Amino acid sequence: MLVGDAVGLDDSLQWLLHCRASPDYPELKIGPSGFLASASRIDDLYPTVILILESRATDDQIAHVLERVEAMGLQHHLSRGTHRTIVGIIGDEDKLREEPLNAIPGVSQVVPVLPPYKLASIDAHPAPSIVDVSGVKIGGGHLGMIAGPCSVEEPERMVRIAEKVAQSGANLFRGGAFKPRTSPYAFQGLGEEGLRILKDVGDKFGMPVVTEVTDPRLVELVAQYADMLQVGARNMQNFALLTEVGKSNRPVLLKRGMSATINDLLMCAEYILSQGNPNVVLCERGIKSFDPATRNLFDVAAVPQVRTLSHLPIIVDPSHATGRPELIPACAMAGIAAGADGVHIEVHDCPEVAKSDGPQALLPEQYDELAKQMKGLAELMGKTISPLPSAA
Template identity: 80%
Template sequence: MILILQSKATDDQVDHVIEKVESLGLKAHLSRGTYRTIVGIIGDESKLSEERLRSIPGVSEVVPVLPPYKLASLEAHPEPSVVNVSGVQIGGGHLGMIAGPCSVEDADRMHRIAKSVRDAGANLFRGGAYKPRTSPYAFQGLGEDGLKILREVGDEYGMPIVTEVTDPRNVELVAKYADMLQVGARNMQNFVLLTEVGKTSRPVLLKRGMSATIKDLLMSAEYVLSQGNPNVVLCERGIKGFDTITRNLFDVAAVPAVKALTHLPIIVDPSHATGRPDLIPPCALAGIAAGADGVHVEVHDCPEEAKSDGPQALLPDQYQELAKQMRQLAELFQKTISPLPEALA
């Protein structure tokens, strides 16, 4: 960590800064320039609080040398992490192909959609049993009944299950049925929820908040990692923009930007990012080309009857064509789509 002192800092203030640092068992390295005086701090920075350092008279700026997301950073783990979701690998050249409807509906429909996306090449099935909705009057999901349907469908078609958990009180229940716990965009900074999913052994799919910076996303991942759960997959699903032509702004540049900062895998969700079926395929392919470790796509066999987000879902035959293109692109970039686990398939 580096402390940049005010240009008018007195000798007494400089001495006080050094004394404060050394009182914590750290070393202070003083460098006086023509216009700036800098104090470099060497040692265990966990003993320091940036807020307290800024409050010391004479200190102008506090500049961390290491990122605050220590466990998520490349410094902590130089090699890309590979997250194993009940046999399906995501990261390190392995692509996770997540597909399914926005919400869990009746069992027959879930079976039809699961079979179609599995046959197309998806290796993880998704569906929301608990739905955080803007309106309290909108469909909120089937709860545990939905989880039971998901588990039944996953077992039938040999696909690990991804579903969202929205309440810290439901983490244990959802983990009982799901292979991967999703923390949605609205809950990305629900730190109590992040702490609870971090205590489980289930892999976590963490979606970027609609107004969140990349640093915000990585700090949220740090909450999960700090609880002992190393299996976090990030998801770029669109951020707030000013243009209304798409549902959100698909920040495809976030993929390589994130990979320059963290070892965690990152996938893209063009369904929520664009909200338009005609834009989902090109954006999905752009995500893979940018280095994404997978693609999350909503699929429904009758979007006009969907309980939620029907307008942004692909039809099964549209997903089949997209999956074919994604496989071809994956081969071009020498990546593999992780096969379904033999124990389930």
């Protein structure tokens, strides 16, 4: 959030102009994410939080606010605008987070100046991150092409699908062994047997494999077979799961929740990063909408928006975003054109007998045609596609 979004133009300008003119503040910069940023000592020099006081706040209330800030061991600057009085607080963000600032009499709103996602922020890591999945790179100009069926099925079918998508240029093979389903009576996946099948097929064609982990207790097991752990949309805010995959040494594909904001997505990525795992790839897979025309609403604008806020790679999943095979090619191309670092597409050789999500799967020949188009667009966008590790 920009300071001006909440404070009002006159007050925010007054505050920023004060900072620029004051000898207490070296050159003030706005980072790429729209938050205040500086190359050095930002936490010591610039406001971490701005308190917007009520328009009718009394002098006694204002004095009490300043006393409370000082009691926390923090610095403050009072700025009286035309319509509002604001207080910039400088100091330890963690200390501020523990204090109920909104409860102080006279405080109308608390506006964070720094993004709450420190590790995921582009201000903390200006260069785009590159995630290496067993030799396949995603991000920083490298396009990941993930393809495969929704669920792991019998080995013979998995071999046929993997061979086709590998020939088309896919460099990561996907399939679900543990499936979080809306109904408890729906197919839940093959479990560890499915993991073995997926790994064997991936090894056969030299393709790193991606599969979903649905439970914190399964992270260690899934990591034994998978090259990349997927956290699905329904589990995006499963914080125990995020913590466990953050402790893993496997890259993580984090899908945006169906009703999640971009800020929600980045804060969930922060959970993983905070546990020491820097290899996180975000995924836009559609959000809930009132319109039943498509399975979800493909929020393609989320791709460039995330790129202004975070250094983490972001890919798109037009299969779940649309639920309609005829719309997948256009949305896949739109995602790449918007700056996506990869495309995640479900492919099945006989969708009518698929264990799950058959109606949204592309046939191998359809994927082959789309892959040619994606490669051409990727080249125009200055992106490269990592070859399969066995072919490198």
